[in-house]
Amino acid sequence: MTFLQPWVLAALPLVALPLIIHLINQRRFQTVQWAAMMFLISARALSRGYSRLRHWLIMALRMLAVAAVILAVGRPLSRGWLALAGGGRPDSAVVILDRSPSMQALDAAGGGSKLDTGRRQTVESLTTLRPGRCLLVAAATRGPEEVADPAAIVELPSAGPSAASADIPAMLQSAYDFLRENAAGTSEIWIVSDQRASDWRPEDGAWGNLRDAFAKLPQQVRFQLLAYPAAAAGNVAVRVGSARLEQRGRDRSLVVTVSVTRADDPSRVTLPLKFEIGGVTTSVDLELTGREAVLKNHVIPLGSAAPPRGFGRVSIPADADPADNEFFFVYDEPAPRRALVVADDSSARRVLELVAGIAPEKDVPATVDTVTAGGLATAAWDEAAVLLWQAPLPTGRDAELVEAFVARGGQVVFFPPESPGDAAFAGVSWGSWTTHPKPVAPESWRTDQDLLANTLSGGALPLGELEIRRSCGLKGEHVALASLPGGAAFIARAAGAGGVCFCTTTPSARDSSLASEGIVLYALVQRAVDRGRAVLGAARQLDAGPGAAELAASAASWSRLAGPEAAPSTEAGLHAGVFAAGERLFAVNRPATEDVSAIVADDRIDALFRGLSFSRTTGRAGDGESIVQEIWRAFLIAMLLAIIGEGLLSMPRRREAEQASRGFPSVEAAA
């Protein structure tokens, strides 16, 4: 329980006042000469149970009445079922607002979205608490934004819905930086979220650092989570997997792959998918029987006069979460599939040239440039999509070139050289070679995403059929995409550098069967090419978030072509839509994780805040109740009840009263 005037609680020892008065009265006794001792002796011998109980009940009720008065004057606050232990009016309150698309799920009764409800309940609570300062952290890309009045949070454009996932650890870091730099006093951090794993990132190593950092702050910091974890029933999300332009004779067509997903698995439904391209709307029905359905390579004729570059939108009928009912896409003539190969081993080089040079699309030629280590400076970096590197890790000027390539979105796949050396790239370096006595095959790999994901038809890549005869260890922070028996990485991505992959063996026949069982290597390389090529074209699909925001900020002009108009310009890259920056088109949509993200369990979240003052209040979208309420009236009622109870118990019983007033019955008549 929290009190607005906690200093009044210093008067709580007055609760003992009735007891003290009772003890003083006990000591102030009188002495009388008494004749009827036999009645006193009998009275003492009679059962004292009820009398003693009544005596102590009266005492307890008196103490309760005093306590209720003191607590009522302290202006207690109710925080729902989960109350914080103690505390008063905070000096500062930081509101961390999860504005991710999943927070826009609506209440079935039409009571508003989770975001609306969370904002309203937070504003009501802070209006009651009246903190000295109130700050809003609405995005990880911005620092805390001070608001003069908590009520303004509801009106702020920056507190509105967003298409980006909320990076809760980063937002907490932002709040921490503010508290540390401003030496704020007692602080409360209110987190409004639906506990999605994509927002909370419970596996993020930053949580441990945050816990330690908050625990070391000199001021008291309390965390209050307003959680709305209930999933939106019957919600369906639509997403465009790919949109590519095809030239068929003189006509152009758009080939679109659309997937719809849902969290629950109710009955079969038929969804009308509505495509809007260039002001022309077409519709196609898609039958959804399970959790996911894919409309693969749907052809939308554009005609011969259609420009080679454009954008569109696909939408489904409104449901519980309006944020995932539409998806924007852009298309353009395909970018060239150019790969750079740097390889010391000739056999490996040959294999890499082959897998990079065979294009999966017949209309798009694939080009492979084999570069020697000394010729990197003159390589066609601006046109390359992928760099395949089987040589000692680059250093010096070469490393700078590769880093710049990665920074602009290029993909790099490193293969181990014969002499690994000590050089590191993106924090990862090669270890030593291990020769396996018997060929081994990768034991596990990520099939849901990234370079080794299952095919569109759902089939897994045949990694289990590979034979790895020799592998090189990895040092540094990396995330394994495939692992060998014993846990060693087979293919790994450098932590913190998204476009850098490491394959711990070479395609040389001496080291592995990557060449002979070429499907895996081919898929790996071509997927990397696709990723790298995606940033080369004039039309790009972007996930809303810090990356898109950075791109929008760096662009000379960033204008909206389609999408919600309410998005403020300061939040470019965080809202869905189609944007133009010069000659380039960008379709910004919610990240894929928003469609499938699981809920982080309560105990897992408790563990994230272990050692800190943390409490959770679980609500639901459209909840009309306030989280924090002043409840002094309840204490006054309790005091009144205590006084009434004390009065009733203190009143003499009817028989006693009658006897005291009329005397005891006479026996003269009978005698």
Next chain:
Amino acid sequence: MPSRPSGSFLDQHTSRMFTDRQPRAFLDPTVLARLAAVPLVARRPMVGTVSGRHASPHRGSSVEFAEYRKYVPGDDLRRLDWRAFGRSDRHYVKEYEADTNLRLCLVLDTSGSMNFGSGAVTKIDCARRIAGALGYLASQQGDAVGISCVADGIVRTLPPRRSPAHLRLVFDVLDEARPAGPTRLPEVLHELAETTRQRAVVVIISDLFCPPADLAGAFSHLRFRRHDVAVFHLLDPQELAFTFTRPTRFLDMEGGAAIFADPVDIADRYHRAVEKYLDDLRRIVLESAVDYHRMLTDEPYEQVLARFLVGRAVARGLR
């Protein structure tokens, strides 16, 4: 001493009460004058030594016809009913009831508890007034009056005598009675029942602070000895109401251990104990046919005595 109204009857009585000019604080002539209108009668036949106004178990020469009896040789021929002989040709003797005097034994409780009084009057003051008035009334109608002061035993006793001089001795005993010590009233009553040979009216004036069961035995003993038992039960109003409010240390007036109690805590149980005691006592006096009269010390004793005398007179039948 309040001034006494003049009048022949009152003057006659006051002259008897104060023959030695010694004032008796417990006697009020006006009250005695009013009470003298109702005679003190026994509820049971008395065996007296002289003729009086009380019924006797023997036949005598009063004007009250009792029965016919067959003539036997030796009977006084003057008592033969010739009219009955004329009607029935049989000889009958006509018999009349005998009248005799009574012996009034006053039993005064002088234990320590009798000294209690929450107001201006203590229980021993009330007892003196009742005993003095009854003694005077009995002596006035020619009955013998005796007194026994009892506490943990018989403290002092005077056997019943009829003379006015003896009444002064009784009054002296009343004057000199000082409450002290514990009560052993049941044992003392047993002793009196054994030592009082002739039938008597035994008037017990006490607060009866002893177990009712013990009293029942004593009353039955007195009844068994054919005594007419009357009890004046004296109680102080505070002993019933128990209106203390502060924690109190109660000192036993009969020398027992003191008790510390918070009246707020104990009052309820005290009242229950009193109620149970009075219920038990009521049952006992009903079973023992004791003439029981409860009196509060703030109650006018004249009313209690009037009720006592009238009740007896009505039960006996005035002659």
